[in-house]
Amino acid sequence: MSLDDVDNVSAIPKTMKAAVYHQAGHPATFDTVPVPSPGERELLLKMRATSLCHSDVGVISGEYGPGVFPIIGGHEAVGIVAALGHGASSYGFKVGDVVGATAWHGACLECSGCSYGKQYCDTLKAKGINAPGYFAEYCALDASLAIPVTPPDGVPLERLAPVFCAGITVWDALERAKIRPAETIAIIGAGGLGQLAVKYAAALGATVIALDVRDEQLEACKAPDGTGASHIINTSGLTSPELCKRVREVNGGKLLNCLIVTTGALPAYAASFPLVAPEGRIIAVGVPPGPIPVSAAYLSRNNISFIGAKIAGTESAIRCLDFTLSRNLLPKIHPRQFKLEDLNEMIDLMKAGKVENGRMVVSFK
Numbered sequence: 001m002s003l004d005d006v007d008n009v010s011a012i013p014k015t016m017k018a019a020v021y022h023q024a025g026h027p028a029t030f031d032t033v034p035v036p037s038p039g040e041r042e043l044l045l046k047m048r049a050t051s052l053c054h055s056d057v058g059v060i061s062g063e064y065g066p067g068v069f070p071i072i073g074g075h076e077a078v079g080i081v082a083a084l085g086h087g088a089s090s091y092g093f094k095v096g097d098v099v100g101a102t103a104w105h106g107a108c109l110e111c112s113g114c115s116y117g118k119q120y121c122d123t124l125k126a127k128g129i130n131a132p133g134y135f136a137e138y139c140a141l142d143a144s145l146a147i148p149v150t151p152p153d154g155v156p157l158e159r160l161a162p163v164f165c166a167g168i169t170v171w172d173a174l175e176r177a178k179i180r181p182a183e184t185i186a187i188i189g190a191g192g193l194g195q196l197a198v199k200y201a202a203a204l205g206a207t208v209i210a211l212d213v214r215d216e217q218l219e220a221c222k223a224p225d226g227t228g229a230s231h232i233i234n235t236s237g238l239t240s241p242e243l244c245k246r247v248r249e250v251n252g253g254k255l256l257n258c259l260i261v262t263t264g265a266l267p268a269y270a271a272s273f274p275l276v277a278p279e280g281r282i283i284a285v286g287v288p289p290g291p292i293p294v295s296a297a298y299l300s301r302n303n304i305s306f307i308g309a310k311i312a313g314t315e316s317a318i319r320c321l322d323f324t325l326s327r328n329l330l331p332k333i334h335p336r337q338f339k340l341e342d343l344n345e346m347i348d349l350m351k352a353g354k355v356e357n358g359r360m361v362v363s364f365k
């Protein structure tokens with residue numbers, strides 16, 4: 001299908017500016033490339049805001065192998081529907097709609113994986129890794145995986161972009177944890193993902209304990225109005241029995257009902273198992289480089305559930321967006337309004353761990 005076959009293309013240019021990663025370890029270049037033509041079931045989005053995720057840094061550092069290059073980066077964003085493929089309107093979208101754009105793209109809707117959820121498609125693609133991403137003025141998106149957004153008055157779309165990777169990832173973990181009010185949950189890893197998990201868990205009525213080895217990240221989890229962590233524990237230098245003792249001290253003598261590991265650090269996983277009470281749940285979000293040391297005897301003796309949570313589906317993402325907006329839990333974003341050409345500087349800041357000011361967002365205004 002060419003752009004000329006698609007409705008409402010009059011204002012769409014033939015070319016656009018895009019941030020392209022050409023090879024591992026090299027900065028993105030800002031290339032002029034053709035505006036994509038939406039496929040049969042695709043939306044053409046005019047991008048409004050795209051935020052930088054740690055996975056982007058992984059791509060540009062070569063963690064996904066040399067085969068991904070060249071690639072337009074970016075996988076969490078908000079855009080406006082500029083045109084639709086002929087089969088896309090049946091998903092309820094029209095020109096001018098605001099859409100949340102996640103990493104997932106190109107579900108076949110026919111394979112056995114898709115029968116469990118489109119996010120499990122055997123041939124699913126990931127934006128910014130093996131499908132062109134959102135650090136571009138336009139992007140084509142699978143309409144079956146697009147998230148409809150009704151932005152409240154006065155909420156800039158930049159605030160919403162991080163919901164569509166960071167937000168939905170931790171929300172999905174909390175849904176899988178089946179967290180109940182009055183339970184105590186610990187979030188291990190108090191970076192951007194962990195801070196969002198703390199906010200959501202507290203809003204769900206849980207008592208939240210944040211664990212990390214970095215004081216400044218832990219402090220960011222606290223909120224004077226009760227919307228943050230009830231307790232923070234710096235785990236640096238603590239032995240496993242000492243950490244259990246600290247948790248019991250702040251939790252009425254008890255261990256945890258639930259624990260979400262947002263970091264990929266192996267010691268975080270090793271520390272997590274002894275902290276969970278009988279019938280507790282451990283949710284794995286962060287992916288360590290090697291196997292996780294876990295004793296099946298320990299899990300079975302205490303009826304502990306060890307649950308993976310990495311890929312949120314569309315329905316979970318919609319529930320996340322609803323909860324985020326209704327409870328005013330929008331992710332913290334960097335006060336500076338970045339332009340596409342600032343992307344390499346943003347990547348350098350993230351590599352240096354300078355993320356305390358919030359998610360960095362490129363605005364396409």
Ligand SMILES: [Zn+2]
Binds near residue numbers: 053055165
């Ligand atoms: Zn991401």
Ligand SMILES: [Zn+2]
Binds near residue numbers: 108109112121
């Ligand atoms: Zn499929």
